[in-house]
Amino acid sequence: MAPGRDVPPPRRRRDAPEEPLPGRRGRRPVKKKSNAKKALLWTGGTMAFVLVAGATTGWFYLKHLEGNVGTTDVGDAAASSFSKDEAFNILVIGTDKRTGEGNEGYGDKGSVGHADTNILLHVAKDRSNATALSIPRDLIVDIPDCQTKQEDGSDAVVAGQDGVRFNRSLGERGRDAGCTMRTVEAATGIKPDHFVMADFNAVKTLTSAVDGVDVCVEKAVDDKQSKLKLPAGESKVEGERALAFVRTRHAFGNSGDLDRIKVQQQFLGSLMRKMTSGDTLTSPRKLLKLAEAATEALTVDKAIGNVGTLKDIALELKKVPTKNISFMTVPVKDNPAETVKATVVVDESQAPAIFEAIKNDVSFTEVKTEQKKEKAEIAARLKGTKSAASDVRVSILNGGAPAGSAQQQLAYLQTEAGVTKSDNAGNAEAPLAKTTLEYDPDQADQARRLADIMGLSGAALKPGKSVTNAQGLPAMTLTLGKDFKGAGVKLNAATTAPANVAGRSTADKVQCAS
CATH class of the missing domain: 3.30.70 (Alpha-Beta Plaits)
Incomplete structure (x- = not known):
């Protein structure tokens, strides 16, 4: 008997025509990811394609953009298709592999490319809101077994590991982005539908395409390691200086990854505001530069690597108001197993409520009156x-x-x-x-x-x-459904998001890094 199926055959509703059961598809082979698209990914790359797809009508040009995008077949780790009528989750991944022109001095010289930056982007079914959930690279997780395609074309299952850093879910032992997607689901209970990756150059080229991004710092910055120098207050960064801003750790907070995540979220909010400004939307030059920069930086799963699907995703993302895009980080606490604190674990007192809200498509921001009315009726x-x-x-x-x-x-x-x-x-x-x-x-x-x-x-x-x-x-x-937890176990789905989530911000607000 096939998994997830019971007998007898399905009962028809009264007066409904008889319909055959859909056929079951076999697992798709896993394809090796493009060698040209390796490193740090930013949601800004996806947002750039959003704007261009909404403003560009030339099919041949969009087909050209499709040719810029690298694809990876991660098998059943990703959904087989994209639906414009449902909520969806895109895992945004950035690696620390030192590839790409001018990037020899960044990242870990010996790294095979770990999951260094990770954002799970949930877009609501009604497109009224979205949540960008950052997952710390130093979060201790269990990495499940993962089927991958090897360099010689053979299939192999990479054995999982318990109690290791999240960033090891990619690159190590031949793990691909599908392994990272499976790790996200195991750690949060939220299944990513698709993934997107890009390289270090995305930050440089995207910020240059919009003539710089405004950032703010509470104190003057002079970071010898990232070579970032900024005066206190607001500044405009682009190119190398923008990359230094999002990579620096020692200039903010306790010089840790969690503080860097906050800075990255603030930067993304500023980039989104700049790309959706009238100055950008009315400039054909900027739009074309954004299109080229974004697609040349992108690697996506095979199911969404065609021009039609990319345009569909872009137009759906464009519907979400920036004021209703919430940035937050998985609630964590110091790893109690360590004397010298270097890693973190999920804070079970706070994180489950956030995971449940995202799984149940609950907004962390106020939405329109009509949607409130609908929720009240439900x-x-x-x-x-x-x-x-x-x-x-x-x-x-x-x-x-x-x-x-x-x-x-x-x-x-x-x-x-x-x-x-x-x-x-x-x-x-x-x-x-x-x-x-x-x-x-x-x-x-x-x-x-x-x-x-x-x-x-x-x-x-x-x-x-x-x-x-x-x-x-x-x-x-x-x-x-797939959320069924077992006979007699209550589902108790969340209908409201937890209030006062620590560190939550929205894409429309200007914040100063500290």
């Missing part, structure tokens, strides 16, 4: 009378949960939760990311009772049509 689905558990009629489908889940949940509902009028309806027609409960409005009191039993959010409740169960009576449809 929350209202849980309010009202609840029927007795013995009166709940529900048919259960497996829509992506582990094999046997529908039968296991059925047994739990019947023997422990008192929902005796339930049955196993087999497999859903297509997998779902999240568990849903569809019901006729007349069954709302039953839906609220089952939601209470299972810990379902208002968003999981889908008013619609009932189905006919094995006894010929109307019943609700419970579809167990």
Whole structure:
């Protein structure tokens, strides 16, 4: 039996035409990443393509830009396609490998290219907001086993490692970007759909393309290592000086990676503001320079490495207001296993709430009144009378949960939760990311009772049509999605983001590094 599937076959809704089950695809082979696109990646590169794709109509020119982009096939670590109608997660990766013209003096001379800078960008389904979550390179994680394509063309599984720095998820032992994506999912529970990488030159060329980026520092900076010199207050940086600004650690805070992350986030916010300014958008020269700089710096997964998909992603990103792009860092604390503090671990008192909010597409910023109204309507689905558990009629489908889940949940509902009028309806027609409960409005009191039993959010409740169960009576449809945690385990999906997240900022605000 295939994983995530139950028997018997799926039950059709009343009056609905019969549809065949979709075929299952085999795992795609993993392709080695382009040798020309190796080092530090910035979300600014993606934002540059956003602007150009929105302003450029020449198909041949966009095809030329596609030819600039390197691609890597990371197999099933990445989604097989991009959907314009769903939320999506893009993992932005930068390495410390010393490649690219003029970059011989940067990074670790002996490095094979580790995951030095990492930002998980979540874009909301309604495009009203986005969250850029920085993942520290010195975060202690468990790296899972990872299938990769070797230089000789053979497939090999790189063994995982427990209790190591996050940055070792890329480059070491032949690990590719897919290994980093899998590590992110293992550490946060959030699955990246796609990845993007670029080199050191991206910072230089992007900032030069917009005639410099404004930055601010509270105190004068004279960093001998990065060669960054800035007066206190505001300055404009581009090219080499911009790269020095985002790479310096010793000029800010405690000279650690966490302080550097804050500076990088402030820089990205400034770069985004500059690229979306009227001065940039009305200048064909700047737009073309941005297009060339961004695409020449990019390496992406194979699924999004074509002109049509890149343009689609760009236009979807363009819809998000900068004031609703939140920057934050995974909450961490010093590694208790170390006497001399050099690494960090996830702060379990704060991080899970942030991870859950991102997984459940919850905004960290205020959104439009219409969206608030919609969220209020969704929350209202849980309010009202609840029927007795013995009166709940529900048919259960497996829509992506582990094999046997529908039968296991059925047994739990019947023997422990008192929902005796339930049955196993087999497999859903297509997998779902999240568990849903569809019901006729007349069954709302039953839906609220089952939601209470299972810990379902208002968003999981889908008013619609009932189905006919094995006894010929109307019943609700419970579809167990990939988020199903096991029989009897409540889902309790987050519906609001945690307040006062330490270090959170938004892309529209000017901040001074300290």
